[in-house]
Amino acid sequence: MSLVVFDDSLKLGIKAIDEQHSRFIGYINDTWDALDQGKPQDEFLYILNRLLDYAMEHFSAEEALMQEYDYPDYAAHKGLHNETAADLFEFDLRLLAGDPEESRAFLQFLTDWLNNHIRFTDRELAAFLKHKGVS
Numbered sequence: 001m002s003l004v005v006f007d008d009s010l011k012l013g014i015k016a017i018d019e020q021h022s023r024f025i026g027y028i029n030d031t032w033d034a035l036d037q038g039k040p041q042d043e044f045l046y047i048l049n050r051l052l053d054y055a056m057e058h059f060s061a062e063e064a065l066m067q068e069y070d071y072p073d074y075a076a077h078k079g080l081h082n083e084t085a086a087d088l089f090e091f092d093l094r095l096l097a098g099d100p101e102e103s104r105a106f107l108q109f110l111t112d113w114l115n116n117h118i119r120f121t122d123r124e125l126a127a128f129l130k131h132k133g134v135s
């Protein structure tokens with residue numbers, strides 16, 4: 001079962017960002033599936049790490065775009081990424097790998113955050129970028 005579906009309501013109309021969000025959500029769903037399938041801990045840790053690495057990669061990519069186009073809300077948007085990164089790293093991954101309930105809570109937290117962040121914060125960035133001719 002997918003925890004979150006990348007549907008039209010999450011598409012912002014900026015190709016690079018939409019592709020990254022789709023991949024990000026794909027990794028969330030892979031992690032959720034790994035949990036449902038009761039994958040061995042080392043395999044689960046690998047999948048979880050891939051998700052976290054990609055989250056950081058995506059934040060950096062968005063921040064680079066913001067800088068490239070002199071986005072006026074850069075500091076606030078980056079601040080939200082940083083806060084979330086700190087929250088994510090507060091979860092002890094080894095502990096998560098051995099505790100499915102904690103893992104579910106972690107994935108639910110990340111999913112809710114991402115949904116909200118895409119719909120509001122990233123949407124504002126996308127509107128700005130479109131205005132600058134990015135598609």
Ligand SMILES: [Fe+2]
Nearest residue numbers: 021062118122
């Ligand atoms: Fe984003």
Ligand SMILES: [Fe+2]
Nearest residue numbers: 062117121122
């Ligand atoms: Fe963002």
